[in-house]
Amino acid sequence: MTAEHSPQGQAQLKYVELLLRKGMQEEARARLDELVRQEPPVAAACYLLAVLKGEDGQAQEAADLLARTLGLEPENTKALNALGGALRQLGQLERAAAAFAEALRIEPGFGEARINLALLLKEALRFTEAEALLREGVRLDPGSLRLTYNLANVLHAQGRSLDAVAAYRETLRLDPDHLDARQNLLFALHYAPQFTRRAIYAEHLKAARSRPFRPAHRQELSRPHPGGRIRVGYLSPDFRGHAVASFIEPVLAQHDRDRFEIFCYANVATPDATTARLQGLCDQWRDIHGMADHNAAALIAGDGIDILIDLAGHTAxxxxxxxxxxxxxxxxxxxxxxDTTGLKEMDYRITDALADPPGTDDRLHSEWLLRLPRTFCCYHPPAEAPELAPPPSSQNGHITFGSFNNLAKVTPEVIALWSRVLHAVKDSRLLLKAKPLADQGVRRRILDQFREQGVAAERIDLDQGQPGTREHLEQYQRVDIGLDTFPYNGTTTTCEALWMGVPVISFSGDRHCSRTGASLLTNCGLADLVTKSEAAFVDMARQVAHDRETLREFRAGARERMRRSPLLDAAGVTRELETALAELWATSRRP
Known part of the structure; x- marks a missing residue:
């Protein structure tokens, strides 16, 4: 009989578990240390101590203890799963994957190990393998909430919006209060043209009525009496290397500190250099990551915030x-x-008349639309951007169209329209750049869709992207003309393309995400590149492609054109924003 299975060993383990339940961590650790030092050591004690070490962030010590556990119990699937987690923290990803896979070999129904392996594959951009793994898990356990939700995320990451929507709906059938699934569903609905504006609005109202958006207990929030400067709070998870930072940074830098006191509430899990830079642009910085909603609300109220601005909506x-x-x-x-948040507690949404024309858009929002005079945003070009280069067609002799948008925006309908462009412009090529294109299964799916439209794979260049900002922007030197996506236009990608001298042809639709291209291009003096039908889109692409001299002139003058535009007028746009906010505050204080 091993020490672990002896009556004394069992009693000691039960005593340790009792200590842990009572929160007596130090004494529990001391007892576990004794059991681990025994010869032979107690396997369960090795495992329990490893779990505690892992919770303390001591990944190497945890991995060593788990290796000892497995030396005693080679088929302990919980220990294998925990070892995979520790190795992942240590950056030993291949060994981590092997540990998860071994746990699944022994116990195919071990959902946690399956999800951990799938997440590892997803992070490595091996989406096809991750999907197959999760689908097998769902087959084995059809009612698994976590397997279904993670499958939805993997489908969405591949750009398969309709499939992702179905999987998010199934997740919500299993758990109607799953906040992340609810918000991911709302976001995914915008990518595919199959969903009407009214249907999407109805989904937002439905989400707003769900339990995650109805506080379990109402609290009386204490606010200081207003006075002095108007206190504006910005709340975001994206005060980091993220697209949103490119649009909020110039505003933070230009705010009039004589009239406004600026607070930033950061829900940032992993701060970076951008976080540090933004922190220096506000009066007060508050870290609310991990803070309960009611505590974060109490903090904001205690700061006496007059106007609180959300910068994320229904995003991660x-x-x-x-x-x-x-x-x-x-x-x-x-x-x-x-889009709208759907929340009755959200009073206003900031936009402009190009992105949200007065009329239908007002009726499909739970907020009042606050339209800035020119543009709903201003852009901060990356300092790392390389110098402009001549269009690639001036050297290689053929036109290269391009899109660096999120692959979820590249729907079958988009591919069909882009194929018409390629047919209309002889010898032209298309460069698509997106991270999921690292996966061979994703690449095959995209190329097959072009083949169905009569476009040979040789005319399509697929690029998984580059890690650095400068390297990313250098890829625009391979593109003559940008093709926008629809119904979800590009925003950051369009700004980047224009800054790199690449004109973008946009197809304007019936909702904000379909008209960001119209707003950005019009504000840069490029309204002619905004089209309102598929035929006009193809015709515009043909016209621009055939005028090589104008392409060269466009690229040479691109940055000066943007510098003169409202899009880069950070001071002007911020003054317009401040005027709107000051009027809101003054109106709210009138009897």
């Missing part, structure tokens, strides 16, 4: 439930999400 890491506690008298959403 957003804290919309905080707004449901009403921590500020005026609450606004802006930049990070292309």
């Amino acid at each position: 890491g957003s804290r919309l439930p905080v707004f449901c506690h009403r921590p500020a008298p005026i609450q606004v959403t802006w930049i990070g999400y292309p």
